[in-house]
Amino acid sequence: MAKLTEEFVDSLAPNASAIKNGWGLVKKKQFVTLNISEDGSVLFGECAGSGKNHYLTSVDLINEAPVARCSCPSRQFPCKHSLGLMYSFVTGAKFTTAPLPEDLQDKRTKAAARQEKKKEQSKSPRKVNKSALAKKLKTQLEGIDVLERQLQQIVRSGLAAIDPKKLKGLDDTAKQLGNYYLKELQNELREFIILWQLKLPEEELFSAAFNKIQILYSSCKKGREHLSKRLEDPELTPDTKTSIEERLGHIWQLSELRELHMLKSNVKLTQLSFSTITSEARKEFIDEGIWLDLKDGEIYCSKNYRPFRAAKQMKEEDTVFSKVSTKELFLYPGEGNHRVRWEEYKLGEMPDTQQIISLAKQNLAEVLKQVRGQIRLPLADKHPAVLVCFSKIGQVNGNWVLEGQDGARLTLTDGDSNSKELIMLLELLSKRDLENGAALLRFCHNLETGVLAGKPLSIITPTRIIRLLG
Structure with a gap:
């Protein structure tokens, strides 16, 4: 069960404004009722708002990651009312023990059922729709043909011949690649186009552009080989040694990674660095953490993608100073530092710097x-x-x-x-x-x-x- 502290509640907030507004509700004594379930696992109450009806807010603490719910129209998660409820609890406000409302009990039951169903599905081998897969693979091969033709034109005419008209044509090609299920190649081509917007010195520009062309060519070559093999054998096991699946637009599901044994059990991690990257090509913010496995010394990275258009509604990841323990650490295929992800976790004590060294x-x-x-x-x-x-x-x-x-x-x-x-x-x-x-x-x-x-x-x-x- 999650243990609430002020620092932990701060870490759940989507932004600094939500923290300020949550505390504002506490200081202004906006909460009409403050209740706690008999087993102490759910906080719930009513908060006065701008309308005549109070907002019904709750926080389920049964798991390490709290589940916040509220009847307010806010698209932030958790909203200021849920945060205010938790801040009230950590400051020692009086919570009255009360039976769990029927609607909250129903939501908890349904959530548990969904989680159980998800676990059962993850244990069952995936069924391949061969006709749909073949259609998609052929479409992707057509997309690679389109991209290769553009790359050949660039090489024949030379980088110095790239002008606004040519960049417009490349941008049109990038848009088409999305229709061919080649999302990552679309992003790579957009990164190539963006180089001309950076106003780099010519030598630096051409060097970076040539490197991008090499990556795109290699992606096309290896992508064609891989897709052709998949077309011949739909039951072929996905490639877990390289990043080619993801480069061809595959979105890994945790159930797949578990099925392919791409996971480690009972892992303790410590975060060594954190940053947020702005990707104009992807139109996303990328929150990246770099982590150390405290058992074998492996270095991993975690990535949280937040599209520009939805960034205000999505919680930004944050720096973590204490150890993180998880029963299952999922590893995404690729070369170098594996990208990792986990679902359930526990925060522990501060890491031992001597152990890290x-x-x-x-x-x-x-x-x-x-x-x-x-x-x-x-x-x-x-x-x-x-x-x-x-x-x-x-x-x-x-x-x-x-x-x-x-x-x-x-x-x-x-x-x-x-x-x-x-x-x-x-x-x-x-x-x-x-x-x-x-x-x-x-x-x-x-x-x-x-x-x-x-x-x-x-x-x-x-x-x-x-x-x-x-």
Whole structure:
């Protein structure tokens, strides 16, 4: 059962305004009734609003993630009334024990039934509609043909020939790719188009554009091979080694991942970094957390996608400082840092920084070798995150450098011109913070110079975690 604290309620709020408004209801004593169920698992009450009828609000605490309900018209979740109800509870307001209203009992029963049905469905093997699958696969192959023709035209005429008219044609092609069930290739092509809006120096623009063309070509080639195999054998097991399924628009369901054994049991994680990325190509905000598995030292990422048009109604993810425990950690297929997701979880104590350092990679030279090998793969993540031990971090000829325990060195960077500037924050740290610790790095490969560098996201010392980002 969820345990409410002020900090935990704050973390549930969709934004700062909701927190302020929730507290406002408490301070103005807007709650007409405050009730709690006999077993203490449900808070419910009535809150005075602008109309003559009171809003009926409740919070079900039976699971670790509270379920808030309210009769108000707000599209925020939880709304200010549900937050105010929880803030009333954590401040010690008097809640009267009362029988659970019939409608709340019905909703809880139906929710439990849905959860049980979901679990049963996840245990049953999926049935493939072969005719529908074949139709979709053929449509996707047609879409790849359309994209390849555009790429061939670009290569024949050269990047210097791309003008507003050509960009308009590419944008039309990107729109078409959605009709061919190629959503991710659509996003990749849009990222190519957006490069011309960034006003980059010509050399940097052409280098980035050429890299995008390589990725698109590789996606088309591998996508065609994969789709053709699926067309020949509809029962073919989905590819769980690479990201090709997702690149071709497949949306993984947790039941599929469980069926394909893409999960770990009884995992404890700690978040080392958090940031929100604005993707103009996807028209989405992406809340990204970087996590460390406290058992085997694996680095994972979590992503929460919020479309621009619905961002106000969707809860933004937030920084997590305490340990997170989950019985099932789902791993999305792909190269490099697996994207992960979990449903039920518990928040625990603060992480042990000594334990985190002990799980960091000890040999920097070997890490650099592995990263170089990964970024050479056409479709692999070109910016993997790695937790590395260091003996010291300092400036050499005006550049920040990390020296590993093995004596190998890595130049530190802020990445491209669109990245947040983090290097300057190192100047604020003490000498002690920059000796014999661990650093969470996001690797960056400069396409023009060929130099591999690392962007520091967090510094872990024997006594604390210093987040440079999030």
